[in-house]
Amino acid sequence: MTARLPLRLLLALLFAAACCMTGAFASHGAENSELLGFDAARGGAGAAKTELTVIGHLKPPTGPGYVEVAESMGANYLKPSASWNPQKQGDFIKSVIQRGDDVLIGTPIRPGDSVLRHEIKQLIKAGYVPAEQGSKLLIKTAP
Amino acid sequence: MALRDQVLKAFPFLFEQAGFVFVGPEGDDDEVIVIAESADLRLRFIQDRADFFLDVGSSKNPQKWIGSYDLLDEMKSKGLVCETYKYSNRIGSVSSILRKTLPAIREYLA
Numbered sequence: 001m002t003a004r005l006p007l008r009l010l011l012a013l014l015f016a017a018a019c020c021m022t023g024a025f026a027s028h029g030a031e032n033s034e035l036l037g038f039d040a041a042r043g044g045a046g047a048a049k050t051e052l053t054v055i056g057h058l059k060p061p062t063g064p065g066y067v068e069v070a071e072s073m074g075a076n077y078l079k080p081s082a083s084w085n086p087q088k089q090g091d092f093i094k095s096v097i098q099r100g101d102d103v104l105i106g107t108p109i110r111p112g113d114s115v116l117r118h119e120i121k122q123l124i125k126a127g128y129v130p131a132e133q134g135s136k137l138l139i140k141t142a143p
Numbered sequence: 144m145a146l147r148d149q150v151l152k153a154f155p156f157l158f159e160q161a162g163f164v165f166v167g168p169e170g171d172d173d174e175v176i177v178i179a180e181s182a183d184l185r186l187r188f189i190q191d192r193a194d195f196f197l198d199v200g201s202s203k204n205p206q207k208w209i210g211s212y213d214l215l216d217e218m219k220s221k222g223l224v225c226e227t228y229k230y231s232n233r234i235g236s237v238s239s240i241l242r243k244t245l246p247a248i249r250e251y252l253a
Contacts, residue, residue, distance in 0.1 A: 057191055057196070059175075059189050059196075061208045061210040082173045089192065110210055110232070111210070111213070
């Protein structure tokens, strides 16, 4: 376990860096939405091998929103939709948990109760923990 | 209801008394971000799923935003805001807090 945490963090960071440098995972939209059964999306052509999901706010005060972060990394994310509802949100996080994706909190967390905080609580309840103290990368530890 | 209409309904004091107008072209019903501006202040309203967020900026520096609660906390730490508030991300609560603190925010960011 102690050896696994830094390795997974390192892999995630290397993956992100590679995507940024090569631009290999430019935005390709939500081609997997129908397969997943809700408005989920993956950011790039190599997404079938991706085991990283990005959550966050749609538009934080500074920096990119979670969609931009996810697409730049070729990661999974929940596509914003007018048909959003708490059930779809919950189902999306359940699917993330079932796959055992690593989850990156891609934006600063705004004060107060929010959908993002509920997502994080749901992940923690399912056994997710920060990859290391203070990390924005959450990894699943429970079976 | 479109976000622009929600903002008009929840924040009438901005448009009827404080000189704010919407900036940018009118979006469709799926619009999730709208910006209103006065001579000195810019406000960015964001509908993020079930949450409603407000960012504040100066008209002098239109690209720079600060979250409304971050701004209020900063002002409170300097003794510039005496109102108590909770971190609520509901449109009614945000409107109520802004109505009370708008003069102080204007003075602080001027």
